[in-house]
Amino acid sequence: MNKIKSLDDLRKMKQSLEHGMNIREKSNSPESLVQIRVAMATCGIAAGARTIMNTLIEKIEKEKIPAVVTQGGCMGYCYAEPTLEVRVPGKDPVVFGNVDTQVAIDILDKYVLNGELLDGIIPTNYLTINEQK
């Protein structure tokens, strides 16, 4: 183990360590962050939700986007998987369907960072599988 020889060393060390704690720091103040919930039930996973989730997390980390990614259960839109729900503080949640890697990146760049709407939003008057029954 290396000694920390100066305040500078300590600061550098902190910087290299803090990304490992980011998830924890973020969940400490979720209200102020964009929350993205990826549907990770069997249907979602089968449709590639795990890759989507990884893409989101990597980009958020790299670009320090104030967002946190969580996983959720089946939202009932099995026909549109992978789906994800985005909650921007102060706005109604929006659900995106048929998300692929490119759409995931667009969601971050356009919707989260710039507030532009995108194709692929599942309108709220759509029925979930449960409601259709």
Next chain:
Amino acid sequence: MAQYKMHLLVCAGTGCRASQSDEIIVNLKEEIKKQGLESDAQVVATGCFGFCEKGPIVKILPDNTFYTQVKPEDCAEIISEHVLKGRRVNRLLYEDPETLKHIEDSKHMGFYQKQLRISLRNCGFIDPENIDEYIARDGYAAIGKILTEMTQSEAIDEIKKSGLRGRGGGGFPTGLKWEIASKNKADQKYVVCNADEGDPGAFMDRSILEGDPHSIIEAMAICGYCIGASKGLVYIRAEYPLAIKRLQIAIEQAREYGLLGEAILGTDFAFDIELKFGAGAFVCGEETALIHSMEGHRGEPTVKPPFPAEKGYLGKPTNVNNVETFASVPAIFLKGASWFASIGTEKSKGTKVFALAGKINNVGLIEVPMGITLREVIFEIGGGIKNGKKFKAVQTGGPSGGCLTEKHLDTPIDFDNLLAAGSMMGSGGMIVMDEDDCMVSVAKFYLEFTVEESCGKCAPCRIGNKRLHEILEKICAGKGTEDDLTYLGNLSLVIKDTSLCGLGQTSPNPVLSTLEHFHDEYLSHVRERVCVAGMCKALKLYTIISDKCTGCTACIRACPVNAITGEKRQPHVIDVDKCIRCGACYDKCKFTAIHVQ
């Protein structure tokens, strides 16, 4: 540090470990491996979350899911459902006692909503055995800033400006204490951390040491720099093995990183820390007794002055602070004195940690801003009184404190208000009582403790407290008189005025405050020989309601002293003189035919 998508925080404090949290940690790790999720999820053993009532706790981030009363066999389901498929395991979620709904996100729990965590900022958040996690949260940045940017007096001024007062009981201004110690010249000075924590039911300091030991190390080093000491000592009771272990690990890690030892962070400041173990005597928490105990002498107090700041450990200037006091110090330097001073009341700044206990729904460890009311603490954070009973009193300040009642519920909690109300902040024990608690017995309980813990050096404390206890026993046994009540009050005042140290000077407080606020209850004990709470056995009168008695003989068989007689299918009778008021008949009777008065 590796990047995980999910962090599973498991409480590994003394409380949750007692209910198998160690096994839970092992099982979670195994399941993660089994299901191939090693690069996705990380299991972290943390300090106390405070919600001890419902431990063991597993908290999953980033979604703040709060699982309570988890068992080792629940781990497979948590991993396969929650971690793999994103489905919460509903049966393990905390259920709101009022709405009976499952609460998914701990941010929405009444228990946490009014809390503000400064001293406990890292408890239940980081792995206390991993210095890297402390550093990642700005650990040791405060000492770094002070060593490179501030003079000793500037740093002391910062603490003075913050308004921080000692959390060990007395509430002495910390900055002033440091200033006095810094001005006393000597070839060697000492920084002592008081981790004796002897109040019955208190576990604030233990939880901080178990959950965030580095914050204490850092704060002691800061204090060392400010007062000009290169040696630190932690006086900790040997009954805290886990806190000791975590502290030892932390000291070792800090040394390896060069954060303790010579030339810290490349400056000429040197500081190191040694542990001293106490045998668990309440009086050894008193600072002069503590110092004598550390020196290898009997743990007995001496008259102040001289204060430790002049002549302390080995006769050298010594600054003694409590664990919780130290725990707020790094935060003050990181966020600024004015931030700290903006929290709390006019004369009590910042937050206070309390150990909530007694007849309350949410037993646990809480940290709240000074100035919060007892009502908020008991009914909102604490979730109200157990089993829908009625609130009667709350005891603060442990054996040195007093009982507060209904009429104090809306008093803002701070050092001065509690004193004015006849109690004190003390170190932070808070025991809630309901209608079934007899206040004479409560006073007796605390006196029992003081009698046991008095070191015996001075007569008022050694003999006086014993007498107080005897009178209280007499009253509870139904043999007290009204004169006894006057005598109790007078003797209490004499003990307070004439005792050598803080122990005797405060030990009559539980008697005085109950005498004042619950005088009627004392009176009914001595006049009518009735204990309204029904706690004093000797004052209970058991009789059989002959209309209800079916003559089943169950009570006759249950009575250990053969005080009940009667024929089969004929009403039985209790011989009042023989009866020892054990209640066995009452518990056995299926027809509610036993009447208790």
